[in-house]
Amino acid sequence: MRFYGFYNFKSGGTEEITGIANEGLPSSTDVVSQNNNILFNGEFTNLSRVLVHVGLHAFKSDGATSLHKHDLRPYETIILRNIPLQKVQIYVPSGQKIGFHGMGNLTLVENEDERAVALTKTSLGEALHQSPNFDTDVYKNTDITTATTTTLWTPAQNTSIGLYKVIMACASAQTIELRWTDSTGSSGDAIIGLYRFGAEGTFVMDFDTAMLRNPNGQNGLLRATTTTTGVTKINCIGHEIKASQ
Secondary structure (H helix, E strand, C coil), rough: CEEEEEEEEEHHCEEEEEECCCCCCCCEEECCCCCEEEEEEEEEEEECHHHHHHHEEECCCCCCEEEEEECCCCEEEEEEEEEEEEEEECCCCCCEEEEEEEEEEEECCCCHHHHHHHHHHEEEEECCCCCCCCCCCCEEEEECCCCCCCCEEECCCCEEEEEEEEEEECCCCCEEEEEEEEECEEEEHHHHHHHHCCCCEEEEEEEECCCCCCCCCCCCEEEEECCCCCCCCEEEEEEEEEECC
16 A cells, blocks of 8 residues: 545635535535545535535445435534545535535555455544634724614625624613624524613623624624613624635
């Protein structure tokens, strides 16, 4: 046996994939090898909060391929050891954009005895990690002095908002409703919470490293509705998440 080379998914390692209209067809396909004597050792990871499906096509002894279709949960990794992998196909829900990562190494077996020994060490496994802890590099500060609905955070194009912390400070009695919306601000309402201040006060919300994320996905807004003209300050700390993260 000898080392044959490294593998990176679609040559880049990390790619953005958008789901096509026909969810029964793969949204992306990458051919790993056309040689059934090349064994793959590596991992494929779903870098999104969307459930995706992975089709693994592996060579059998007669040269035909066998398909294993696997669900990858958010931030889950599938681990392959000594698999004669021909290609990998990614199935993404229609219209969703996700990040996907694949890497590994390729080993060439040079005779049937080597192949037989290597295939006794074939394995397929899973690893489910906590969402990565991105840099807290976005700080939003908003002053509100009217009874109105205010956009607290408009993310950069093609990113979604992840919140670590929200701080609300009121100079007098106030009622605040925080919500996620789509990019228009007129639909996709997902209420985070309703907060009533009987008088001057401050309230802080902290979220873990998985962050609180907009269910509307990319370009969705974070908005607040206030019911009085009391001076209100709302500070948000978080990250603008690309589909590949």
